Amino acid sequence: MIRWLLPLYRIGILIAVAWILREHAIRVRFEGFRPITVTEIREVLPAAAALVPDTSERAGADVLDTAGTKIGYVLQTAPASDSIIGYRGWTNTLVVFDGALRVVGVRIRLSQDTEDHVTDVKADSYFMKTWNGKSWNTVAGETPQDAGIEGVSGATMTSLAMAEGIQRRLLEANAQIAKPPPQWRFAERDAGLIAFLAAAIWLAFRGTHGRKWVRIAFQCIAIGYVGFWNGDLLAQSLFVGWAQNGIPYRLAPGLVLMLATALIIPWTTGKPLYCQHVCPHGHAQELLSRVLPARWRTHLPKGIAAGLRWLPPLTLGCVLIVAILALPADLAGMEPFDAYLLKRAGWATIAIAAAGLVASLFVPMAYCHYGCPTGALLNFIRKRGTADRFGRREIAALLLVALAAFLSWKSGAMRLWIESPASDWIL
Ligand code: SF4
Incomplete structure (x- = not known):
């Protein structure tokens, strides 16, 4: 009996380690090393009960309700937005979509920018609703200038960096999705x-x-x-x-x-x-x-x-x-x-x-x-x-x-x- 179980145990160990590495990599791709919690999402989608990281090139997560039905999609703009500097640093934004991939809300997760500027942006409810109702492709296809986004008075650079970060994140995901699958290559x-x-x-x-x-x-x-x-x-x-x-x-x-x-x-x-x-x-x-x-x-x-x-x-x-x-x-x-x-x-x-x-x-x-x-x-x-x-x-x-x-x-x-x-x- 042990002669059969040991080989299975050993291959099981390898599979378990590979599975942990894979699941961890998918999760890090979605949320980095700062877990995105359901509580954060509930501010925008109150019925949210669970998040399931998405393995596709969108690199976000499906939002599920208590019955397990998909009610939305969420992503953060980092690391695509890391090189977009506002007043003095990057801003990582959470973008929440409904089931049809229309934006229903955005939230600032983390920012390196000046605290006062970030507070001003968060407090400007008109600016924070700029993307609401727009589809994924509309947001990805418009620069902040094209979309007529003027930014928040007194925190213009922070707010425009945030807007640029959102567009870049979606655009980069679209570019990955559009890539054809690798061809067979036998060299x-x-x-x-x-x-x-x-x-x-x-x-x-x-x-x-x-x-x-x-x-x-x-x-x-x-x-x-x-x-x-x-x-x-x-x-x-x-x-x-x-x-x-x-x-x-x-x-x-x-x-x-x-x-x-x-x-x-x-x-x-x-x-x-x-x-x-x-x-x-x-x-x-x-x-x-x-x-x-x-x-x-x-x-x-x-x-x-x-x-x-x-x-x-x-x-x-x-x-x-x-x-x-x-x-x-x-x-x-x-x-x-x-x-x-x-x-x-x-x-x-x-x-x-x-x-x-x-x-x-x-x-x-x-x-x-x-x-x-x-x-x-x-x-x-x-x-x-x-x-x-x-x-x-x-x-x-x-x-x-x-x-x-x-x-x-x-x-x-x-x-x-x-x-x-x-x-x-x-x-
Ligand atoms: S160097 Fe490592 S992999 Fe190569 S023969 Fe030795 S034990 Fe095996």
Whole structure:
């Protein structure tokens, strides 16, 4: 029984994390890190009972009543309005529509402008009703000048910036909606990657029949072609991006197939296809581990090795923190894989790649064993046959799901804390 449940549990963990990342990204697209509450909407639509973020390019949310019927639509103008400066800063406005997408009210959510100016704008009920009754496309199609909006006396710049922000937000959404869906693209790099994958699968199941040179030749092709030439590698930045924005199967079919095989083959057969046969950084470490005489090679003391094995899951936790809180850190810089893209590799990724390769001269596959979050993730879902047990790895994975859920739930408060001046922090 446990032999069936554990693989399901593991794939369930992956799906749960991907789902949390996706739902969180949709919610942040709609409301940023300051949740839009039903109470705010009730000022305009008193029957509002729930908000359901919209996955379309409008990036707002449907407003539902207690019976679950859609009675309106709501969006905020940030971040489209962030670069429109009134007197001294931006104004983020809530725009509420009825079910037919006609404006029924606008409210200022947040503004960087002078407090007096913002108060004047809010108090001018004639100005605040400027958009009422107008359709989405009418508002999107008229600049404040075209619409004859003159602004609020004494707060002209703030009110005009707000009006411009509303128009820009709707116009940008229309531009996204009008974009045609991406066409299927099957480029040379996809064909090359699929051919390489087919060879890797062949080797994984058939082996090299003791011919070392076949393995070495294959490793050189993996490093040269997949690593330096093609550059399509699995990495945390890719997992997070795809979970948040969807899988680009039309634009990168080769890479999507690579991810699918890297997950499905170990999950169903127990063979670590990607780590053992595809990853150029794994191959580079394996080749380097044979360079120095055997007496130079060492194994870490048990205690240190056991401690270092926590590094990959801890890195996965950091990846979740950066991704969910949208911290200004480059996920690609947390792994060595971008170092193979010589033209765009950053110093962090180069340093991690170089450190891992040097370490592998002395400690075989050091980075794979003690540093790689992507390897840990792929290894986590690997089928282990009769020896399979629910152990520390499974508990750690569950803790990561809990961490993702908690971060998503409290992301608003955490971002507020991070953005507040250090003097306000209660330590
Ligand atoms: S553990 Fe990481 S570096 Fe090693 S082979 Fe797997 S993905 Fe590549």
